[in-house]
Amino acid sequence: MSSSESAAVTDLGRGVIALALPGQVHGIARERLAEDVGRIDQGETDAIVYTSGPSGRRVLVSPSKLVLMRQDICEQFDDTLLDDIAGKSFLQDSTTALMNAQWRLWLFGQQVLTAEGPLPDDWETSTPAARALRIRGLLLMLQTNLAQPLRGRILTLAELLTTSSALRASASDTAVLDLQRSPGGDDVGTAQAPIGGLVGAFAVDQALAALSPSRTARERIDRRRRVPDRALLPLIQDALATILPQIGGSPGQISSLTEILGIDRDLDHQVRVLIVAPDQGEGNERASALASKLDGLAHVRRNSTQTDGMADEGHETSGRLYQQVQWADVVVLVSATLDDVPGARFASASVVADLSARDVTSWLMKGPRTRYRSDALRDLMARADLVIAADDVQRDILLGALAGTERVNADVYDDDPSLTSLVTTDHDMDIEAAFCLHPVRAADFARTDDPGELPRPSLLQMVRTTFREGGVREVAARALGRVRKAVPSPSTGREN
Secondary structure, three states: OOHHHHOOEEEEEOOEEEEEOOOOOOOOOHHHHHHHHHHHHOOOOOEEEEEOOOOOOEOOOOOOOEEEEEHHHHOOOOHHHHHHHOOOOOOOOHHHHHHHHHHHHHHOOOOEEEEEOOOOOOOOOOOHHHHHHHHHHHHHHHHHHOOOOHHHHHHHHHHHHHHHHHHHHOOOOOHHHOOOOOOOOOOOOOOOOOHHHHHHHHHHHHHHHOHHHHHHHHHHHHHHOOOOHHHHHHHHHHHHHHHHHHHOOOHHHHHHHHHHOOHHHHOOOOOEEEEEEOOOHHHHHHHHHHHHHHOOOOEEEEEEOOOOOEEEOOEEEOOOHHHHHHHOOEEEEEOOOHHHOOOHHHOOOEEEEEOOOOOHHHHHHOOOOOOHHHHHHHHHHHHOOEEEEOOHHHHHHHHHHHHHOOOOOHHHHHHOOOOOOOEEEOOOOHHHHHHHHOOOOOOOOOOOOOHHHOOOOOHHHHHHHHHHHHHHHHHHHHHHHHHHHHOEOOOOOOEO
């Protein structure tokens, strides 16, 4: 462990560590810490944040002096984040950095619960310099952790709030800035404002100056992100209630700008679920039961493996299947394989393989005398983020198939030694429905900061998939797009 890590990380034993604000006494009794370490060790939660308010809440970010988490999760953090908590690096504000770590836990597929505890000593910052540093850190946290379109709209809101509220709080005369309304004086090139009125503008300027490292951090997060923003929207909405007042602005101003910018509509979107199943039999019954459980809670589209018909919320709709895969946050294959859903193999969406209505052994043995079905099962096991088995016997068979793809590895085992989060039985479909509402990519889908090391489809695989999706025209269009990116532009000399 490096010196920067040791400033923030303490090993509590039983595979649990604590991230603490340097120089602040957390005030949590040793007996209580031991009890909460046991809760994490027993799998009740992945992390605990000590903060004000009642215990047991799910929070995206909350000001805290101390956060407990599984040690293997902390190992996924890069050194920069640990340096941030030590107050040395990118965010330059330890309190914001510890909140940032909580957000990362959710993006990496973990759950964070609250326990009652004191707020950080510096949560109510007072000096202009301290406020500017805090606001800069919060802006960068939004910049690195949010995906589009939320990122652009929420950052716009945050920057408007921080600049306008600082000017208003300092009673700055902003009439000179309104060139449309202010009579005369357009030839005056300077304006005076108290230093407190410039806190917001300075914080925004400093955040913009850090765009390059924040972009690098976001790209690194996106390669390892296991949960889409749409699955976190309720938590994001609660987090904004914590972040935006700290940035600036009254509740009325925040509410008004949120509506004007359309953020309230963005935060009201539901998780998108694509269910692919046959039109008849037990597979169709399970698909209908799942759609019924998700009614009103998720945006559901269904596709038939037999007729290729598509329904959106029960109403017939059009669109190629690969486009629906790109639309979805989670793709549920009920008695279906990846060959039934072009594009699902390489999509960013989570994939559920519900094989509970299929006799897998019989399906393999009675298939055509080729390796088609065994290949299809292997490919499905290699890609699925959740597999539903009919019973414990079938679960053992599917675990064997999973092991054959080398997916029973350290990453998966550390995330869940029982492997039930990956292969399970689910007769009442509660597990499957809960997964659709909070889809999580499997723990082993990406474990590297070097994009060159990520598993990538071969060129032949991509051409075959694209051909199935859109034919020769689609292959040609994508090939032309790649050529345009690779060939320098005659006018600029840069790559297109």
